Ligand SMILES: Nc1ncnc2c1ncn2[C@@H]1O[C@H](COP(=O)(O)OP(=O)(O)O)[C@@H](O)[C@H]1O
């Protein structure tokens with residue numbers, strides 16, 4: 001119930017909630033706790049719940065930040081918020097203004113909700129807020145800096161914070177939880193995805209069948225697991241000091257995972273692999289860097305020319321990457337080389353399964369080179385680690401092989 005002016009009274013009913021959502025909502029409304037950690041599995045309903053709380057607060061004239069590790073993580077919340085707004089504006093048009101560009105909603109009596117990415121911690125304005133929701137908290141990369149930037153915004157109104165996330169290994173989110181167990185100011189809630197009655201039947205069972213157990217435990221049971229070996233186990237990996245003779249390989253492919261990020265963020269990676277007659281996948285070479293567009297194009301061109309015509313180049317061709325592939329196809333110097341576009345399908349875990357199964361079967365060998373250590377670190381922490389571009393580049397080569405785009409170069413003699 002709210003009072004928009006002296007003359008109007010509007011009743012807003014919130015959507016139905018599941019039991020765990022109701023529990024947290026009533027804890028929130030009781031005012032007994034200032035901080036909330038919802039350590040909930042994927043698809044358990046944490047964004048839905050927090051969007052209802054954020055909406056309810058703004059409707060009462062409160063100021064709310066909705067913070068995400070990166071902009072792309074805000075799409076569901078923004079959609080959920082707009083759905084809530086529609087319930088009201090159908091009856092009272094214009095009551096709430098949504099600005100798509102800045103992802104900010106303004107409510108009567110100075111309430112607002114603003115969606116902000118904390119990828120750059122400085123973008124957290126220090127304007128006072130009553131509530132900050134931090135969605136997918138565990139994915140935040142520079143947590144200390146984000147917290148320093150956010151703290152001043154919480155002092156004016158003794159702002160409250162709701163952390164909602166699925167765990168990511170034992171990073172700061174784990175410590176946040178551990179540090180506040182038993183703290184009277186903190187409300188801690190743990191929930192497994194299968195407790196969400198609104199999910200289509202079978203969805204979680206399907207995930208249980210698809211993913212490695214440790215990964216399932218983290219993502220769907222919201223357990224804090226040790227990152228190492230979540231997907232690739234150390235004992236599966238084999239190493240060699242030198243490559244076998246060239247004619248051992250039936251195919252040679254270099255897979256490219258491209259990111260246009262000159263300063264920070266993801267890497268561009270080109271991983272060259274060879275498959276021998278026993279189906280063993282050898283990682284023979286790896287180039288990796290954070291580059292702008294011209295440098296990416298130049299690096300692929302130079303690397304491809306160095307690899308020569310025996311090596312097929314597999315380039316992920318979605319979004320920006322498609323433009324890179326098109327640019328390369330127009331280069332006369334590359335006309336004698338095989339450049340294939342690859343269209344990634346499914347999520348990154350599903351895509352990495354063929355590589356993991358090959359590794360488990362002892363059919364994955366990595367050369368000892370200066371790049372080996374970082375590749376191994378990434379493999380062992382995948383998919384929970386900070387980066388997955390090397391794994392992506394490797395899975396791209398397998399996808400290309402599976403799709404039969406590469407002709408066997410020497411298999412026939
Ligand atoms: N209160 C609710 N009413 C109806 N469906 C819900 C509700 N809460 C969650 N769901 C369903 O569960 C799915 C996952 O919810 P979401 O909040 O996006 O999960 P999470 O943020 O935990 O991944 C939603 O797409 C929706 O189908």
Ligand SMILES: [Mg+2]
Pocket residue numbers: 046047048076135
């Ligand atoms: Mg969510």
